[in-house]
Amino acid sequence: MTLPETLRRALLRLAPEARRLLVAVSGGGDSVALLRLLLALPEPRWGLEVAHLDHALRPDAAEAAAFVRALCWEHGVACHTARVDVARIAKDRGWNLEDAARRLRYGFLTRTAKRVGADAVVTAHTQDDQAETVLMQLLRGAAHLQGMPARQGRVLRPLLEVPRSALRAYLRALGQDCLEDPTNADTSRTRAWVRHVLLPTLAARAPHVKATLARHAALQRDQAAHFRRLAQGLIKDAGAEVRALLAQDVAVQRAAVAELLRCAGVPVDAGHVEAVRAALPTPHPVRLSLPKGYAARVAYGRLELVAPTAPPSPAPPLELPAELDAAKLAAFPAARFRTRRPGDRVRLPGGSKTLADLLIDRKVPREARDRLRVLAAHGEVLWVEGVFVDPRVARAPPAPDEDARWMRLALNEARRAAERGELPVGAVVVRGGAVLGRGHNTTRESGDPSAHAELHAIRQAAAALGDWRLAGCTLFVTLEPCPMCFGALLSAHLPRVVYGATNAREGALGGVADLQQHPWKRTVAVRGGVLAAEAGALLTAFFRARRQAASGRGAR
Ligand SMILES: Nc1ncnc2c1ncn2[C@@H]1O[C@H](COP(=O)(O)OP(=O)(O)OP(=O)(O)O)[C@@H](O)[C@H]1O
16 A cells, blocks of 8 residues: 555544644654655645644754745645744743653644644654654553554544654655754663664564554553453542452453552552552551652552642752752762751751751651752752752852742732631732732632632732733742633633642642643743742641641540
């Protein structure tokens, strides 16, 4: 079968309803070939438009956008390009760079598709990409080696069974040039190492390894879907009856544990799934720690997933924390990021003391102490997240952060909420250096589940402006907004939100789900983590007091 015909059939199978396609073109060989193949299909063919995102990650990134525009112009196809500063957003939100690029790219593609009336986004992922993904899942210890799905919402990957070499041969036959992304050749990155070192090594012994891995992924996907349906029948209220689980085959038990984790947004890792499954028959209550601050509890005949009581501490920093000076750190080659250890000491002007004593002095809540990130050279602590910086490694104080200034006002609001026994969350809406609205949670006092700090501040700002459109405003809120408040932001045309602590229970900007990824008509610029330690400490103290009150009641 010819390549265009393979592609046509795959598209008809994946999205028989689609009429108009948005083709994701990076300028690389695979996506240029995809576009040329779509253009080569006999009439009537799909309506085509192209989208390209410039991630602003390489000095020559703008050239790729120009190349894609020229290619589209040559073939009479509309081309939509945009530029996003991926590195800055990744830093602001604490995401890793590749993850940020992917999220922002898919967000842009689906938004553009919606705007131009395309039914689907088509990417040029090949059989080689699929094989690489399966190997990376294996190396990561993922519970399922399913590769990428051929259809994921609006996104179609119709070339998953086509080898990259076939696309490159097609381009050569056409005399079509393309760009090569130099980072694809950088084997210090796992994906490039898998592509250029691991797969060729495997292929030297097993020539069909890519096709085999891609087929394995497709079979795994079908099996996993079957097991997931069985698992869903066993799960209720973020838990399952142990007896019902143990009556099932171990594979179904694993699927149920994996499904519980997946629903909570906890990364599904084979090791954790097995550890929880193995704990099911336990006669005594058991608690197992999981990523993102979650825990699995097996007690009183039930398996339950316990959400973190405080925002989970962020992943190790991609870059140095702002208050540390890289040049000064060179004097401490043994310095490493970790959590605290017994015997850790800090150097203070009047002598030294144990880190344990310092944390008590600084009133860091007991349950937060083991999660704090620490930078230490052996037992000598140079930095403690949000608590301490040794002057020998401290950077000159940065210019005052304007966002932090407004966040302090939001924190004052949160303290007001705490004084009234409300969840301590506060918010202010600011425009042109003036506070237009402020508020804190009053759900308990008003008996109104929607009485969140953000909504109070938004309503006040709209009243102050005499306009429900909060153009040019920024919302500062101490806790990452929930889906309801994110919806209110969109409705109010609020262009920017700055939040403090991550909301691991209801966060709509990455804490639980990232609603930004969806193709809303408007985009909201987001910055998280501003004075997060202070915002988090308020919440921790609130939940601790509530737990103490509850146990006091139980004892009486
Ligand atoms: N900057 C971008 N703009 C639009 N689409 C993109 C962009 N980067 C990647 N894509 C889409 O995602 C697919 C997979 O991208 P990825 O970078 O993982 O693969 P690749 O093998 O390097 O592909 P290509 O050779 O097309 O660049 C691409 O084939 C393309 O369809």
